[in-house]
Amino acid sequence: MRKLLFLLLIALLAVVGCGNNETEDASAPAEKEEGTDDLTPVKFALDWTPNTNHTGIYVAKEKGYFEEQGLDVEILLPGEVRVNQLLAAGKADFGISYQEGLTQARSEGLPLVSVAAILQHNTxxxxxxxxxxxxxxxxxxxxxxxxxxxxxxxxxxxxxxxxxxxxxxxxxxxxxxxxxxxxxxxxxxxxxxxxxxxxxxxxxxxxxxxxxxxxxxxxxxxDFYTPIIATSEEMISANPETVEKFTAAAVKGYEFAIDHPEEAAQILIDAEPDLNPDLVKRSQEWLSPRYQDDAERFGIQEKERWQKFADFLLENEIIDEAVNVDDAFTNEFLPEN
Known part of the structure; x- marks a missing residue:
């Protein structure tokens, strides 16, 4: 039944195009905006109202880290269709997801992959x-x-x-x-x-x-990874260089937020002026040291923690079939520093 619902969802997305008239594919770049002819367009979907979980993405965009990698990144605000479905349908190239949601998605046949952990520990x-x-x-x-x-x-x-x-x-x-x-x-x-x-x-x-x-x-x-940066197996297979470039720029953005929480918070406030500036600044101050926390570098993910949580989901019948966690995440695209 879940797989049937997934197929129906994909069919619906193909019809409505998530607000577009034509179906897009993750491996087929969208039409480029004027002045960005030499940049590869990338769509990044947020999971929720912009907040400090997302600061590194906004920093990477504002500071030009994505452009340095040859990317023109469009940040998509959350809508009726959730991030995992957008990624699976090729309507977004990357997005904010969660280990719990991605594991369940893979058990239902959605071939999604986590490429970086935004927070090292569950807060x-x-x-x-x-x-x-x-x-x-x-x-x-x-x-x-x-x-x-x-x-x-x-x-x-x-x-x-x-x-x-x-x-x-x-x-x-x-x-x-x-x-x-x-x-x-x-x-x-x-x-x-x-x-x-x-x-x-x-x-x-x-x-x-x-x-x-x-x-x-x-x-x-x-203590699962939440949130994470996710993409699809199709994106990794068709455009591995884009995945590597995007991940490198995003990591640089979060590393900036770790070292400069005040400036990073202001970048998010300037980009999303409807946010409470005091909340953003205090949240960023609290969150910045927790991005990398006790890990050797930002974004790294451990197989043991993916496996423990996948086993928990299976034992509690949250998922019906075991998930191969080796396919659910990768550290391959993280920069070596």
Whole structure:
């Protein structure tokens, strides 16, 4: 059924063209804009509203790192069709994805590949106002959780609670979807899963004290790479030089953000003026040292961590078939420094 739905989606994309009149292919460059005749056009899709997970891409574009590599990069804002589907259909060449989403996509037949980890460790965790007294997984019992409604959510929480000798069935899952976290925890729920680098920093600015229970602190298999830079097997096969050039420029952009968080934040603010500048600056200050963290170089990915999480998904029946993680990621295109 999943493969049938995927085929139907591809057919739909071919018809609507994601807003274009003609179907495009990842291996066939789009029409070049005036003044960029000597540059290869590349489409990069964001997963969410522009934020500091994306800063390195904006830096690479503003600083001319992509142009130095002979690339004219267009940043696509998120729409109704998600990044993984855009990549698989050839409607985007690269994009922001997540290890959890890419692994599930590969299990469903979408040949996607991660070429770089944006963050070395998972910064997602269960956030709650301090007056809820939720400081460890066992405290989830008897509480209301603001959920998106996915099987993966419950599997992750089950793992953390079992490791803490607690029962996930004692948690009330309430589907809140994309509701504002601060409204939800004040009105509807006790805690929810967030990325501290954005929502946690916003809480600091609002003067809201939070307790955080990080996934990675309570289960090694949940220290997965999120977010990541992804592309398709077709792109790697047809245009390996473009993949190498794009990755080199993107890495340079993130390395700049590591060394110059203030300037990098301002580049993102200038490019996306609707963002809260205080939030961007504080978030960038918090996130910049976590891009590379304890890795030998930015972007590197370890097979062991991909395998642990793939096994977790299979054991919890989130995916139906085992995924060969050697095909799901590569460090081949990262610059050697």
């Amino acid at each position: 997602a965790g269960y956030a709650s106002p301090v007056d809820k007294n939720i400081t460890e997984p066992s405290d989830f019992e008897g509480k209301k959780f603001g959920a998106y409604g996915s099987d993966l959510e419950k599997a992750m929480m089950t793992t953390l609670m079992e490791n803490d000798n607690a029962d996930v069935e004692q948690v009330d899952f309430i589907t809140t979807g994309d509701s504002d976290f601060f409204v939800a925890v004040e009105r509807d729920v006790d805690f929810s899963l967030v990325y501290y680098g954005w929502t946690g920093i916003e809480a600091e600015l609002r003067g809201v004290d939070l307790n955080m229970v990080y996934l990675a602190d309570f289960a090694d298999e949940l």
